[in-house]
Amino acid sequence: MKQAIQEKKSNKKRIVLSIDAMGGDLGPPAVVAGVARSASKNPNLHFILHGNQDILNRLISRRKRLNDCVEVVSATDIINMSDKPSQVVRSGKNSSMWSALEHVKNGEADVCVSCGNTGALMAMSMIRLRKLEGINRPAIAVLWPSRSKVGFNIVLDVGADIKAEANDLLQYALMGVSYARNGLNIKNPKVGLLNVGTEEHKGRVELHKAYELIEHNCDNSSFSFVGFVEGGDITSNKVDVIVTDGFTGNIALKTGEGTASLIGNLLKEAFAYTPLSRLASILAVTSLRRLQKRIDPRRVNGGVFLGLNGTVVKSHGSADSTGVAAAIKLAVQLAENNFSEKIAARVASVKTIKQN
């Protein structure tokens, strides 16, 4: 393990990923398959898999390329998707999730990846990694398919906390800016605050306060503030980072996913309707695959927990090997960019501004 950390300092940076291998609807086979995909694409990765040793060793032994780059850490308990966060922080100490976070806390890994229960993962992350200095409420940020150049916008918070005060929203803005730089390579991100209208008089009181705070801090950091944005702007190219409270963000995220899924189903039905439309669907199959690839939630998989001492990537619970590999890819990019340190510096810089 120590060796892995030392090798990071060599020319070609080695990234160590701590992976909760028991989480997710599809369980260890999907996780190990995702790890195998990632390992075959990037030889600089080292994986620490946490969970049932027998199961994991059996799955790993079937894939030769994993022999050199994977180690297994035994954890007897599994956090279920229905477990309450308040319970697992007390009783989850022997779980694969806890063990995976512990390795990031101890510096044995650069980043943690889990497809497990989001609420439990956030609660454990807060206890093990602790909140970043200056952060009141950590946030979950997701990549959202959009018309922007890079193809995605960042939305946060999508469900770490159901509330957010004005100052929390400012912190979300700054953390989102850091994520846009290090996760999407956007130099000067455009930040918008989600509201029911773009006019300054609209919306809740805390949003008006947050507007002022973000605007004030905008001069001192390298991002631009586009002001209030509406739900329809989440997919637009007028903004890169959309800031909102976790209740609203969660509803928006799931509404967007639900709408996309409904349209996908209706599209299939429409093409199955007549012989001519069935023929068309055969001819159109590559076009439709192209579209699907563009908006496939598996490819934008990986909510990132922001505002902790360490990076945690939460993969979708239903992630298959493609989804797990996408989450790992994101985790690697953030680790390569020393994301944890950069976000800490950004949050700290704002504290200084506020004290002036």
Add this chain to the structure above:
Amino acid sequence: MKQAIQEKKSNKKRIVLSIDAMGGDLGPPAVVAGVARSASKNPNLHFILHGNQDILNRLISRRKRLNDCVEVVSATDIINMSDKPSQVVRSGKNSSMWSALEHVKNGEADVCVSCGNTGALMAMSMIRLRKLEGINRPAIAVLWPSRSKVGFNIVLDVGADIKAEANDLLQYALMGVSYARNGLNIKNPKVGLLNVGTEEHKGRVELHKAYELIEHNCDNSSFSFVGFVEGGDITSNKVDVIVTDGFTGNIALKTGEGTASLIGNLLKEAFAYTPLSRLASILAVTSLRRLQKRIDPRRVNGGVFLGLNGTVVKSHGSADSTGVAAAIKLAVQLAENNFSEKIAARVASVKTIKQN
């Protein structure tokens, strides 16, 4: 006018619509075109158009079928899309919007239709029509394309108010039930409360209180309560009426519209990519039109204002003649079902239950 109301009592009910003809992005031509479409389909309609007499008379004179069923009421002012609600309630007394509402208040029309500024229309409606007895916060309800049998679910509030207490959410549930019956002919609607998870411990305090209130009233009314639902359920068939506060509902609505619009654009791009995909798109044109028709916002046009003494249908600001005709069709169905009286009875019945 009196004659129109009297004729309602005859065998074939005559519906009188009071129409704000100056609102909307496309102005009077789109409104009059929509009125003409509606008039040609339903000979029992009588229209009172409010706005600039010269413009309206000129537009009407071009369409012979409107001679017998349309009258124009002069109103000199126009409410703009950017006007603040607080201002227009003071200065808007000579506007087409005010005049259109006035005719519903006076009993000269059954229902009001406008494509104007939503905030202004709601503020004026509350002043002119007053809130229904027992209602604290009126709501805007929309039809949302879904997997349900009728093809739509009802979501409310989508923006009448940015806040909602537990009791408001109960009232939204009951008004939504009445709308589902009279607008969508659903006998025993399933009601869900929008939250960030379906587990009972999740979400904000007012949602837990609302959960209890709705559950308590459910035994006494003829609807079923499915409990908490998530953003992804808005398009599902597990629920007919989705209840939420106006802030969340507005963001969800616009996020859904934005997602649908993004997918539509990406679909076009995907089909324009190669010669083969362009050929496929020609063959698939009827399939795609079928899909578009299913989710076209113009066809589900018409948010309904609930909780007032009178029915107001708010058409989309960007509505063209198809959109205006869809809003009129919905208004007619509600008027035919004596919706205003039924919703008042439902709200009143609950007051009694609560007093017990």
